[in-house]
Amino acid sequence: DAGITQSPRHKVTETGTPVTLRCHQTENHRYMYWYRQDPGHGLRLIHYSYGVKDTDKGEVSDGYSVSRSKTEDFLLTLESATSSQTSVYFCAISTSEDTQYFGPGTRLTVL
Amino acid sequence: GEDVEQSLFLSVREGDSSVINCTYTDSSSTYLYWYKQEPGAGLQLLTYIFSNMDMKQDQRLTVLLNKKDKHLSLRIADTQTGDSAIYFCAEILTGGGNKLTFGTGTQLKVEL
Numbered sequence: 001d002a003g004i005t006q007s008p009r010h011k012v013t014e015t016g017t018p019v020t021l022r023c024h025q026t027e028n029h030r031y032m033y034w035y036r037q038d039p040g041h042g043l044r045l046i047h048y049s050y051g052v053k054d055t056d057k058g059e060v061s062d063g064y065s066v067s068r069s070k071t072e073d074f075l076l077t078l079e080s081a082t083s084s085q086t087s088v089y090f091c092a093i094s095t096s097e098d099t100q101y102f103g104p105g106t107r108l109t110v111l
Numbered sequence: 112g113e114d115v116e117q118s119l120f121l122s123v124r125e126g127d128s129s130v131i132n133c134t135y136t137d138s139s140s141t142y143l144y145w146y147k148q149e150p151g152a153g154l155q156l157l158t159y160i161f162s163n164m165d166m167k168q169d170q171r172l173t174v175l176l177n178k179k180d181k182h183l184s185l186r187i188a189d190t191q192t193g194d195s196a197i198y199f200c201a202e203i204l205t206g207g208g209n210k211l212t213f214g215t216g217t218q219l220k221v222e223l
Contacts, residue, residue, distance in 0.1 A: 031209050042115075042199060042213035043154070050208060058210065090153060094209040098142055102154040 003027045004103035006091050012109045019078040021106050023091030025071075031094035032074040033058075034066060036087040037105075043090065049074055081110045115202055117214035124222055129187040131217045133200035138181060140202040144211070145174065145185045148197045157185070157198075187219075195221045 003026035013019050023032060031050055035043040035058075045058030047066040055066050063085060065077045078085055091103040115135045123129045135143065141162050146154040160167045160174045160183075167174045173186040183200055197216040204210045 033210075040215060042215040043201075043211075044213075045210055048208055048210060056208065098203060098209050099144070099156060099159060100209070100211055101156060102146075104153045 004091060004093060004101065006089075006103040006106050008106060009104065010107045012111065013081050014111050015082055016080050019081050019108065019110075021076045021089055021091075021108070023074045023076070023103060025074075025093050027093070028071050029093040029095060030071075032068065033092040033094070033100065034064070034074065034076045035090045035092065036060065036085075037090060038087050046076065046089075078108075081108075083110050086110045115200060115212050115214040117198075117200060117217045119215065120218050120220070122220045122222060123190050125190060125192060127190055129185075129190045129194070129219055129221075131185045131187075131198050131200075131219065133183040133185075133214050135181050135183060135200070135202045135212075135214075137202055137204060137212075138178070140204070142203045143174075143176065143183050144201040144203075145172075146199045146201065146213075148199065148216070150196075154199065190219075190221050192221045192223070195219055 005024045007022045033048040034046040037043050044060045046064050049055045049068040067075045089106045092100045094100050117133050144159040145157045147157050148154050158169050171188045175184045199213050199216045201211040201213045
């Protein structure tokens with residue numbers, strides 16, 4: 001897993017509540033990513049970071065925000081969760097050889 | 112955005128070869144990747160190929176790249192039940208950020 005952990009691993013929440021998912025890496029990689037995985041869509045990029053305080057939007061960024069205050073942590077926040085955000089969320093890092101390694105995932109259910 | 116296409120399902124018998132196909136759209140992609148996902152798990156990087164290569168072999172895995180047709184394939188020799196999983200191809204996007212676009216995944220089922 002290239003030293004990547006995600007927390008929580010499972011979460012059930014209600015519509016309208018804020019949710020924060022955490023990705024932690026131990027190897028000081030510059031690039032970090034958040035994806036969501038849904039049936040029939042593969043993985044889609046939500047946001048990514050190319051350094052501390054440097055982030056950019058991906059393909060499906062609406063309704064999500066991110067923060068990276070230190071190299072090892074990349075946070076994904078759903079300000080007001082909706083049922084359409086029920087998904088499995090994966091964090092990834094990119095090595096200097098342009099290969100991405102993924103964390104174990106967080107299964108989020110919004111009721 | 113870019114579209115990466117894969118067939119949804121493939122069923123093979125144990126011991127046979129499996130071939131999983133993928134078409135991509137960004138002709139300037141530098142790397143193309145194959146990932147494996149077992150049930151309830153994250154994505155495991157299987158192999159990747161640089162765009163100036165036609166073929167890459169790694170033990171039971173062979174990757175073939177046809178740049179003219181933008182076609183990528185993954186061949187698994189002597190397929191085993193442990194190979195049952197979803198296989199994703201992905202291409203790296205130009206424009207920086209090392210961003211990947213994934214196909215929808217191919218579910219490989221290995222039958223005895």
